[in-house]
Amino acid sequence: NDPSPIKRHFRTRLTSTKQTSLLGGGHARIAKQHARGSLTARERIDLLFDDQSFRELDALVTHRCQDFGMQEDESTIIPGDGVVVGHGLIHGRRVYCFAQDFTVYGGSLGESHAKKIGKVMDMALRVGAPVIGLNDSGGARIQEGTDSLAGYADIFQRNVDASGVIPQISVVMGPCAGGAVYSPAMTDFIFMVD
Numbered sequence: 001n002d003p004s005p006i007k008r009h010f011r012t013r014l015t016s017t018k019q020t021s022l023l024g025g026g027h028a029r030i031a032k033q034h035a036r037g038s039l040t041a042r043e044r045i046d047l048l049f050d051d052q053s054f055r056e057l058d059a060l061v062t063h064r065c066q067d068f069g070m071q072e073d074e075s076t077i078i079p080g081d082g083v084v085v086g087h088g089l090i091h092g093r094r095v096y097c098f099a100q101d102f103t104v105y106g107g108s109l110g111e112s113h114a115k116k117i118g119k120v121m122d123m124a125l126r127v128g129a130p131v132i133g134l135n136d137s138g139g140a141r142i143q144e145g146t147d148s149l150a151g152y153a154d155i156f157q158r159n160v161d162a163s164g165v166i167p168q169i170s171v172v173m174g175p176c177a178g179g180a181v182y183s184p185a186m187t188d189f190i191f192m193v194d
Contacts, residue, residue, distance in 0.1 A: 021059045021079035025103030033103055038174060041084045041099035044134050048097070054088035058116050078104050081112045085120045087129070096124035099134035102174055107137035109179060110144040114151025121158040130167040133187070139178025152179035159186040 022042065024030065030040055039047070045054055060079045082104035087096045098117045100107040109117075117133075124131040140148040156179075162168055163186070170184030172192045184190050 017060055017079050024080065024082075024101045025078065025105075029103035038102070038136075040103060041101035041134065041136070044173065045084060045086075045088075045097065045099050048132070048134075049088035049090055049095070050092065054086055054097075056084060056086040057119065058085060061112050061116060080104070081110060081116065082107055083109075083113045083116050085116045087120065087123065094127065094129045095132060096120045096129055097132045097134065100137040100180070102136040105138075105141055107135075107174070107180070108139060108141035109137060109148055109151055110141040111147040111151050113141070114148070114154055118151075118154050118158055121155070121162060124166055125158070125162050128166060130169060131162070132169045132171065133184065135170060135172050135176050135180050135184055136174035137176055137180035139176070139180050152183070155179070155183050156186065159183055163188075 024040060024042070033040055058080075061081050062079055080101070082101045083098055084101060085098045087094060089095070098120055100109075100113075121131055123129075140152060142148075159168065167189070168187035169189045170187040170191070172181065172184060172190065174193075176184075
């Protein structure tokens with residue numbers, strides 16, 4: 001029972017999934033984002049952080065919604081679930097960040113998406129570092145119903161818990177709605193991009 005074929009298959013699948021996660025919603029949606037004069041979440045992070053300092057977390061997380069066509073085929077299951085989260089250095093100082101990816105379901109927030117944001121907010125609070133949110137979202141992911149709304153409730157609670165403890169900075173970078181504007185309203189600084 002040689003495990004080599006299984007390991008090879010796993011490595012191939014892992015490499016493919018990582019490459020897919022880097023493309024967010026895919027080439028066509030990225031082109032549409034660029035045509036509007038907007039950058040992708042990953043491009044924004046690359047500009048914000050010191051060169052090669054950003055460390056992404058949970059890049060392969062996907063949603064677990066079974067309803068409304070969300071599990072029809074591989075095109076509906078996108079690694080990263082529409083948000084890039086992690087930490088890096090800005091002018092040599094540690095900063096945590098999340099950047100919503102409008103190319104994936106319009107940046108809408110689902111359960112897994114919210115858990116990723118909550119994770120970096122918790123990490124920032126634990127080490128006393130600032131957290132930056134690059135918001136580009138249509139709000140709650142309607143297909144996930146109350147799970148997405150509960151995700152916003154968790155984020156709002158973290159906004160309250162971090163208030164006055166760490167700097168919270170929000171950048172509204174697209175046509176945001178719902179919780180994608182309520183959460184920034186509770187942060188220390190809000191910047192809006194035209």
